[in-house]
Amino acid sequence: MLLIACPYCGERPELEFVYGGEAHIARPAAEADLTAGQWAAFLYARTNDRGVHAERWRHTHGCGRFFNALRDTTTDQFIAIYKAGEARPPAVAAPEKP
Amino acid sequence: MQLFSALALIKEGLSGQRGWQAQWRSPEPKSSYDAVIIGGGGHGLGTAYYLASEHRLTRVAVLEKGWIGGGNTGRNTTIIRSNYLFDESAALYDHALKLWEDLARSLNYNVMFSPRGVMMLAHSVHDEQIIKRHVHANRCNGVDNEWLTPQEAKVFCPALNIEPNIRYPVLGAALQRRGGTARHDAVAWGYARAADSLGVDIIENCEVKGINRGADGSVESLQTNRGLIRTPKIGVCAAGNTSVIMNKVGVRLPLESFPLQALVSEPLKPILPCVVMSNGIHAYVSQSDKGELVIGAGTDAYTSYTQRGALHVNTHTLEAICELFPAFRRLQMLRNWGGIVDVTPDRSPIIAKTGIPGLYVNCGWGTGGFKATPGSAHVFAWTIAKDEPHPINAPFTIERFRDGHLIDEAAAAAVAH
Numbered sequence: 001m002l003l004i005a006c007p008y009c010g011e012r013p014e015l016e017f018v019y020g021g022e023a024h025i026a027r028p029a030a031e032a033d034l035t036a037g038q039w040a041a042f043l044y045a046r047t048n049d050r051g052v053h054a055e056r057w058r059h060t061h062g063c064g065r066f067f068n069a070l071r072d073t074t075t076d077q078f079i080a081i082y083k084a085g086e087a088r089p090p091a092v093a094a095p096e097k098p
Numbered sequence: 099m100q101l102f103s104a105l106a107l108i109k110e111g112l113s114g115q116r117g118w119q120a121q122w123r124s125p126e127p128k129s130s131y132d133a134v135i136i137g138g139g140g141h142g143l144g145t146a147y148y149l150a151s152e153h154r155l156t157r158v159a160v161l162e163k164g165w166i167g168g169g170n171t172g173r174n175t176t177i178i179r180s181n182y183l184f185d186e187s188a189a190l191y192d193h194a195l196k197l198w199e200d201l202a203r204s205l206n207y208n209v210m211f212s213p214r215g216v217m218m219l220a221h222s223v224h225d226e227q228i229i230k231r232h233v234h235a236n237r238c239n240g241v242d243n244e245w246l247t248p249q250e251a252k253v254f255c256p257a258l259n260i261e262p263n264i265r266y267p268v269l270g271a272a273l274q275r276r277g278g279t280a281r282h283d284a285v286a287w288g289y290a291r292a293a294d295s296l297g298v299d300i301i302e303n304c305e306v307k308g309i310n311r312g313a314d315g316s317v318e319s320l321q322t323n324r325g326l327i328r329t330p331k332i333g334v335c336a337a338g339n340t341s342v343i344m345n346k347v348g349v350r351l352p353l354e355s356f357p358l359q360a361l362v363s364e365p366l367k368p369i370l371p372c373v374v375m376s377n378g379i380h381a382y383v384s385q386s387d388k389g390e391l392v393i394g395a396g397t398d399a400y401t402s403y404t405q406r407g408a409l410h411v412n413t414h415t416l417e418a419i420c421e422l423f424p425a426f427r428r429l430q431m432l433r434n435w436g437g438i439v440d441v442t443p444d445r446s447p448i449i450a451k452t453g454i455p456g457l458y459v460n461c462g463w464g465t466g467g468f469k470a471t472p473g474s475a476h477v478f479a480w481t482i483a484k485d486e487p488h489p490i491n492a493p494f495t496i497e498r499f500r501d502g503h504l505i506d507e508a509a510a511a512a513v514a515h
Binding site for chain 2: 001002014015017018019021022036037039040041043044045046048049050053055071073074075076
């Protein structure tokens, strides 16, 4: 089970969280002008990275707030955790566990 | 190819088993092929076999970055059924089931297909309604499925607990008698051997690093860790790693890759004569010929390529199984593992041409691809050979997500399946 450091509550077990999928997918402006293909890209297409992945989590059974994280999908180690609305931090190697 | 038969077994038994040959070659990659399949699992090997056997394409290679059958083909719980709700799915999965029924003979390889019956349990009025709807839809599509009362379910599977005083009592079950299990490794090996005998090169430890395209945009060659391979046609059968391959040519697919876990118990005497599934409380269990209970757990919540997962996912399914089968409570679990499954938003696969000429993709099987192996491979080979989909896989396009023609088995089953 992952240990996830909620930026508001600190480190908690994964069971308290709900995964929110890929982060930084902005709902397009000027919706009325979008083609079906643009809608499909927004709704369904995903990067699905092997490596550093920016993703959303929600601390459902805690503060209830959304935040973002960078996680390496080849090791499941978190690299960075940041608040919703903040820019994606530069990807650096995951910190060594003590 | 050295044919397997009772006579061959007796002959080898009397001569010290020294006459068996390797079942397939380990060739060096050639500089060019008519078609290249990326991914040496059941779907990829099967595709190569049908390209060679039905479409006379024999200059075919299967590239596998690890060893054949080492991904999800070797990691699944081997359940085979075709009782899907929608017409498109029923046609696809029943096509596969019909091929399973004759697969051992057509490959001359014992894939141990065992149509022992797949029973899906209902635990609530809602389960009962949706499962009965499945039964009726299946029968309209010519797919066998029948409704059993709890007592009838208990007769078919005596170990099942049908007491009304448990948290999720069994209110009935759907039974597809033609469903069952097969030996997963044998499926990969059987297809590999049959394809190899038709001239297909199976190249292990060969990882695709890039795909080169010509001036007109069509595929031209593959960069691999074993050199450049020229080919006009590429079929991607890379399961959980499909996005990794497709990202190399800038194609974003509606896929997310999740770990799906499974586990086996210590072996025990025959107790479970069929496959028992419960979508409602998330239990999937059958008994292997070695006696182990083979148990399918759920997917983890987050995308990952780690081929493992968290223990609480397994605990969840074991709680359900212990309630359905109180006799299993003292069993010890021997091994657990994960595979990486590529999941589409509607939980139906994509078997289609891409926007790039010469590039075809067979992916999105999610948590239930093994059962479809022969059918998937058969229609994908058709799609590659003829550059157009077989009528059965014609609805399973990438464009359905743009056009709104989803085949929403996710909603139909209400869980990953």
